[in-house]
Amino acid sequence: MQTLDMATTELREVNATLQSQKADTNQRAWEIVNPKGSHAIACGLDGPIEVTVRGSTGYYCGGMNKEATVHIVGSAGPGVAENMMSGTVIIDGDASQYAGATGHGGLLVIKGNASSRCGISMKGIDIVVHGNIGHMSAFMAQSGNLVVLGDAGDALGDSCYEARFFVRGKVKSLGADCEEKEMRPEHIEILKDLLERAGADAKPEEFTRYGSARKLYNFNIDNAAAY
Amino acid sequence: MNDMTKPPLGIPQTAPIKSATFTDPINAEIRRAAATGIYDIRGGGAKRKVPHFDDLLFLGASISRYPLEGYREKCETKVTLGTRFAKNPIELDIPITIAGMSFGALSGPAKEALGRGANAAGTSTTTGDGGMTPEERGHSSKLVYQYLPSRYGMNPDDLRKADAIEVVVGQGAKPGGGGMLLGQKISDRVAEMRNLPKGIDQRSACRHPDWTGPDDLEIKILELREITGWRVPIYIKVAGARPYYDTTLAVKAGADVVVLDGMQGGTAATQDVFIENVGQPTLACIRPAVQALQDMGMHRKVQLIVSGGIRTGADVAKAMALGADAVAIGTAALIALGDNDPRWEAEYNALGTTAGAYDDWHEGKDPAGITTQDPELMARFDPIAGGRRLSNYLKVMTLEAQTIARACGKNHLHNLEPEDMCALTVEASAMSGVPLAGTNWVPGRGGDY
Numbered sequence: 001m002q003t004l005d006m007a008t009t010e011l012r013e014v015n016a017t018l019q020s021q022k023a024d025t026n027q028r029a030w031e032i033v034n035p036k037g038s039h040a041i042a043c044g045l046d047g048p049i050e051v052t053v054r055g056s057t058g059y060y061c062g063g064m065n066k067e068a069t070v071h072i073v074g075s076a077g078p079g080v081a082e083n084m085m086s087g088t089v090i091i092d093g094d095a096s097q098y099a100g101a102t103g104h105g106g107l108l109v110i111k112g113n114a115s116s117r118c119g120i121s122m123k124g125i126d127i128v129v130h131g132n133i134g135h136m137s138a139f140m141a142q143s144g145n146l147v148v149l150g151d152a153g154d155a156l157g158d159s160c161y162e163a164r165f166f167v168r169g170k171v172k173s174l175g176a177d178c179e180e181k182e183m184r185p186e187h188i189e190i191l192k193d194l195l196e197r198a199g200a201d202a203k204p205e206e207f208t209r210y211g212s213a214r215k216l217y218n219f220n221i222d223n224a225a226a227y
Numbered sequence: 228m229n230d231m232t233k234p235p236l237g238i239p240q241t242a243p244i245k246s247a248t249f250t251d252p253i254n255a256e257i258r259r260a261a262a263t264g265i266y267d268i269r270g271g272g273a274k275r276k277v278p279h280f281d282d283l284l285f286l287g288a289s290i291s292r293y294p295l296e297g298y299r300e301k302c303e304t305k306v307t308l309g310t311r312f313a314k315n316p317i318e319l320d321i322p323i324t325i326a327g328m329s330f331g332a333l334s335g336p337a338k339e340a341l342g343r344g345a346n347a348a349g350t351s352t353t354t355g356d357g358g359m360t361p362e363e364r365g366h367s368s369k370l371v372y373q374y375l376p377s378r379y380g381m382n383p384d385d386l387r388k389a390d391a392i393e394v395v396v397g398q399g400a401k402p403g404g405g406g407m408l409l410g411q412k413i414s415d416r417v418a419e420m421r422n423l424p425k426g427i428d429q430r431s432a433c434r435h436p437d438w439t440g441p442d443d444l445e446i447k448i449l450e451l452r453e454i455t456g457w458r459v460p461i462y463i464k465v466a467g468a469r470p471y472y473d474t475t476l477a478v479k480a481g482a483d484v485v486v487l488d489g490m491q492g493g494t495a496a497t498q499d500v501f502i503e504n505v506g507q508p509t510l511a512c513i514r515p516a517v518q519a520l521q522d523m524g525m526h527r528k529v530q531l532i533v534s535g536g537i538r539t540g541a542d543v544a545k546a547m548a549l550g551a552d553a554v555a556i557g558t559a560a561l562i563a564l565g566d567n568d569p570r571w572e573a574e575y576n577a578l579g580t581t582a583g584a585y586d587d588w589h590e591g592k593d594p595a596g597i598t599t600q601d602p603e604l605m606a607r608f609d610p611i612a613g614g615r616r617l618s619n620y621l622k623v624m625t626l627e628a629q630t631i632a633r634a635c636g637k638n639h640l641h642n643l644e645p646e647d648m649c650a651l652t653v654e655a656s657a658m659s660g661v662p663l664a665g666t667n668w669v670p671g672r673g674g675d676y
Contacts, residue, residue, distance in 0.1 A: 015453045039446045044383055044454030059443070060450040064383040079437040079450075083381055098437040102378040104422070120436040121378060123422040140432060142422045159430075161423055217427040221264030 002027055006041075007034040015043065022047045023067075037077065042070050045087070062089040065106060078115075081108045084125055097134075100127045103144065109198045116153065119146045122163055128198035138165055139175065147194050149202050157210055161217075165210040166191050168202055179213040256499075267499040270332075270588035270598065271558060272400050272491040272535065277508040279491070279536055280545040282655030283648050284664065287634045295633040302629040303639040306553050308530045309391060309460020309483040312452070316460055316483075317369055317391050319553070320349025321625045322640055323543055326488075326534050326557035327373045327393065327464075329355025331417040332495030332588065335362050337597045340564055340610040342366030344617025348625070353393060353555075355495075356406045356431050358420050359385040366614075371462065374451065376405060377431035379421040383454055391459050391484070392451055394444070396435075396473075397466030399492030399535045402506045406431030406495070414600040444480040462486050467512035467535065468505075474519035478529050486555065487516050489535030493558040495598070496589035509535035509546075511658040514645075517550030526550065527641075540627020547628070548643035549659060563620035564613040565595045 004014045014032060021027060028049050035041055035055040042051050043063035053061065056074035062081045068088075072080070075093030084103040091099075094112035101117070103125025110118075110127070116134035119127050122141045132150035139155070141163035151169035158175020164187070165178075174180075183205075191204040216223060245251065256267060288294035295302060309316035325345050330338050332355060339362050345352045351369035358380015364370055372389030374381065386392065397403065406429075418425040438447045448461050463477040464486035477485045489509025494502065513533055520526035533546045534555035546554050561567075567575075569582040571594035578585065578592060588598035596608035632640050635647045649664040650656035656663040657670035 011453065012457070016456065019454075019456075040450040040453045043450050046383070059446045060437075063450050064386070064454055066383060078443075082437045083378060083383075085382055101437040102381065104382065117436070121432065123378070139436075140430075161427075217424070219265060219428055 001029040001031050003031045003033060005033050006036065006038060011038055011040065014041065018042055018049065018051060018068075019044055019046060021045075021049045025049065035074075039077070042068070045070070048087075056093065065089060075112065076110075081106070081125075084108065094131070095129075099129075100125050103127070105144075107194075107197060113150070119144070119163075122146065126194055128194055128200055130198075130200055132169070135172075136175070138163060141165075145190060145194060147191065147198070147200075147207070149200055157212070159216060160212045162212065164190070166204075166207040167210065168207050171208075171210070174210065177213050177216040178210055181209045181211045183207070183209045268496050268589055269499050269502070269586040270494060270496050271502070271586045272493040273503050273506075273508075275503050277490070278510050278652060278655045278658055279508065280510060280542040282510070282651045283545050283659060283661055284651060285541075285544070285548075285631050285635055285647055286649060288636050292636045294636050295638060297630060297633055300633065301638060302632050303641075304625055304629065306530070306641070308532070308553065309462075311460075311483045311529055312457065312481065313391075313460040313483050314456075314458045315390075317351060317371075319351060319369070321621060322547065322553035322628075323348075323537075323621055323624055324350050324371075324532060324553055324555045325352040325560055326492070326555040327353035327355045327371070327395070328557055328561075329357040329495060330360045330363065330420070331355075331357040331413075331600070332598060334597060334599055334605045334608065335360060336605055336608050336610040337561075337564060337613070338363040339366045340608070340613030340617060341560060342370075343610060343614025344560070344563070344621065345369070347614065347618035348621035350621065351390065354389075357417065358382075359388065360420075364388055373464075375431065376433065376435045377421075378436065379429075379431070386451070387455055389455075389459060391462055392455070393462040393464050393486060394448065394451070394482075395464045396444075396477075397464065397468060397488070398494060399466050399488030399490050399506055399509070400494035401497045401501045402466030402468040402490075403433060404497055404501050404505070405433035406497070417600060441476040441480045444476075448481045460484055462532070464488060467492075467507040467509060470507070470512040471515035471519045474516040474531075475523065478520070478523055478525050482529060484530045484532060485516065485520075486532045486534065487512055488555075489533070491536030492534050493561075508658065509533065509537075510655060513546060513549040513551060514658070514660040520550075527552065540624040540629075541631060543624055543628040544631040544640065544643055545648065547640050548647050549645060549661075552641065559620070560617055561597060563617045564597055565608065565616070566593070566597050568595055571595055 030051045032053045037058045039058035041061045045068035048067045050069045053072045058077040060079045062070040065087045066085045070089045072091045076091045076095045078096040079098045081089040082101045084106040086106045088107045090109045095110045095114045097115045099114045099118045100108040102121045108127045110129045113131035114129045114133045118133045118137040120139045122144045124144045126145045128147040135153035138157045141160040146165045148167045152171045155175035157178030188204045306322040352367040353371040369390045371391040374394045460483035462484040463482040465473040467489035490506035530552035532553045533551040537554045574594035591599045593599040596604040648661045650661045
């Protein structure tokens with residue numbers, strides 16, 4: 001395993017080193033020590049490497065990730081794995097606001113809790129939160145799956161499109177145009193796979209599915225109160 | 228016996244007087260709103276009359292300043308954008324860029340024509356809400372990639388293909404507002420690029436999903452630079468709302484370039500009430516923005532691009548004389564391509580409008596085939612001929628600006644200065660900081676000869 005010590009190595013050098021590892025690299029295992037809450041650690045990665053960050057991170061760790069696995073042994077600041085395309089980001093602790101924002105693909109696993117706006121504007125990413133999520137999560141979520149083993153805060157899935165939300169605990173309130181949905185066999189299968197890949201000890205049958213009521217897809221003055 | 232209820236013959240009557248408050252257009256809008264239950268959505272920028280570059284004049288040379296010979300003595304037009312932090316600043320032959328306009332709002336061939344025209348004139352084009360298409364990347368030698376709140380189509384590969392990144396915070400047509408692409412224009416390809424179902428109204432968020440405020444923006448810019456290896460310039464586009472503070476905060480957040488878009492700047496579609504009632508005229512925005520840069524010692528170090536109602540070389544010269552490093556055009560570029568051309572008058576009439584007034588771009592029925600995704604209408608537009616028209620227009624504007632600059636004795640457009648101008652109205656003088664014609668007076672500042 002290669003080690004990058006941020007006590008002695010600048011952020012630019014850390015990221016440039018990791019970003020230069022492409023599909024055929026034989027240096028696949030990397031470790032970052034002393035991150036000390038730095039921002040934009042391991043962002044823009046573009047190859048099948050595994051990066052372990054030993055400590056907590058600032059904003060946008062693992063941003064726009066492609067193919068890489070980034071494992072944060074600590075908690076993550078705002079916007080972790082934002083706009084992720086593929087690969088996996090795992091956070092052992094908690095995640096701050098906007099976790100997985102606008103993500104297009106890949107898997108984001110948060111073993112603690114996620115703050116507000118988790119999965120905001122998600123576009124295909126899968127997010128599994130072992131704990132709770134904050135208010136306005138999955139706001140304007142377009143596609144992908146958000147799985148929550150704990151509870152969800154206010155206004156879950158407000159103005160969402162085709163994304164699916166699976167919550168095991170309580171939902172404080174649903175946002176505009178978000179409603180409870182029937183859990184069909186295909187949803188059980190999706191959920192089973194995601195729980196397994198996220199190392200989550202829960203049964204798919206314990207969850208409730210939510211999604212768009214599709215009433216706000218085209219403007220209608222009679223729905224003005226919902227806008 | 229006389230009928231007292233009728234006025235006697237030969238007595239003049241009061242002429243019908245229409246209200247200056249309840250005008251015909253206002254009344255028509257009231258009736259339309261009452262009938263439909265929806266606010267008016269349209270494209271373009273503010274149509275109301277506001278103080279503009281027409282209210283400024285150049286003084287020209289005199290005994291105290293001598294002019295340069297037209298066509299003989301050089302007047303440079305090159306501009307370099309992004310010199311503050313980027314390894315690869317953008318070098319343009321002319322200081323007139325093409326503003327962000329999305330694939331989705333515009334057809335693929337229209338985007339191609341913008342690229343062709345800009346290339347031929349030696350300038351850049353800009354993507355829009357909806358991501359980067361291979362066509363526009365292929366046809367634009369210098370392409371600015373917009374980083375928008377919706378993040379439709381955003382991905383690191385395209386980010387790295389860009390020659391610059393423009394973080395869009397606001398747009399002059401709708402400061403504080405998001406975008407809107409109505410279902411009629413959502414073709415399969417547009418839907419796929421935006422990860423949304425076909426045929427639904429696509430709303431773009433009004434603020435970014437993963438940052439709020441200038442401190443966050445600074446970190447967001449750090450991330451974008453880390454992903455792109457600090458190679459390309461980062462622009463921040465702000466609407467003409469609070470130009471002094473917005474420019475200050477954009478510079479503080481680490482911008483290489485500030486793009487300032489006044490209320491005449493166009494949009495593909497938003498509410499008319501927004502376009503006409505929110506934001507400041509372009510003319511009123513430039514001096515505060517330049518003042519902010521000067522107060523920070525960053526004028527010319529962070530470049531300023533001004534947009535919103537730029538139509539002629541005179542407008543280019545006036546914006547630059549007020550302190551801009553370059554300008555951007557959107558609406559004017561579309562007109563050069565063929566938008567609102569009177570040759571389609573019969574079809575505009577059939578849509579209930581007339582050439583020059585057509586602004587229902589969101590409906591996707593553009594007779595000129597530019598703001599549409601309809602294959603039949605799109606086929607009317609030839610991207611090669613359109614590109615040629617745009618390059619002609621850009622070159623004419625450049626020549627016009629050079630003509631004025633030479634007359635003012637300037638060997639580079641950047642050397643134009645406020646002292647080369649006077650204002651025709653008290654309002655324009657106050658907004659631009661240029662003295663009222665025939666005086667040395669700027670309202671609010673006093674002044675003596």
